[in-house]
Amino acid sequence: MSNQPPYPPQQPGWGNGQQPYGQPPFQPQPPKKRSVGKIVGLGCLGVIGLFVVIVIAVAAIGGGGSSNDSSGSGDSKSAAPAGESSDKAAADPKKNDTMKDATDGKVVFKVWGTAPAGALGGLDIGYGSDSDTRKGTFEDGKFEATLTLDKKALYFNVHAQLQGSGDINCSVTADGKTKKGHASGGYNICTAQLSSNFTGGWS
Structure with a gap:
């Protein structure tokens, strides 16, 4: 028998599950796990923060607008003479009320001006409503x-x-509303009419 071993000698550190000499063992790093709780928490904080910013901005804008409005109204009151504004406010309603009282429940028809008689006689006048026509x-x-x-x-x-x-000139007045007309020369016709607006008023 020979003195040689049956198998060639193995290199130390090889083939027996060990790493070669001079190289540190490497182990695969486990994948990093994302923290779902942190992500959700940060998202909620972002939404709440955005909401707070919007509320503050709206409050600031609203406060500024109200102060401007109040100052503007103060300026307008001080700019207009007190006597003049009060006189106008008192005069207009009174004028309207007087006019309405004078024609309340009545219709007034008027014709005025210069109208010489012609070959067919004097001025030809007609007045009334759709159901009642009269001569004047x-x-x-x-x-x-x-x-x-x-x-x-x-x-x-x-x-x-x-x-x-x-x-x-001619006019018709009803319920505080008046319509007017005009005619000049020849055989022209002056006409004025108030029509119902089907809501109890006239136009």
Whole structure:
């Protein structure tokens, strides 16, 4: 028998599960785990922070707007003379109330101006509503008539036709509203009409 071993000698550190000499053992690092709780927490804090910023901004803008409005209203009050504003406020409603009281429940028809008689006679005047038409007479440069206000009427009107020459105006007033017309020369017709707006008013 020979003195040689049956197998070649193995290098130390090889083939027996050990790392070669001079190299440290390496172990794979485990994957990093993300903390779901931290991510959710940071997201909630971000949303709450954004909400707080919006609330503060809105409060600041609202506070500034209210202070500007109050100062503006103070300036407008001080800028307008007290006597003048109060006089205007008192005068306008009074004027409107007086006009409405004078025609409350009535319709007033008027024609005025210059209207010489022609070959066919004097000024031809007609007035009334859609259901009641009447004739008027022009005397001393004017005509005026009054009828009871009928809420069911569709319209009230007045018309006056010149007889060759002249210059006239006409108007109809109901419930504080007035419409006017004008005609001049020849056989032109002056017409004024108030129509129902189907809500109890006239236009």
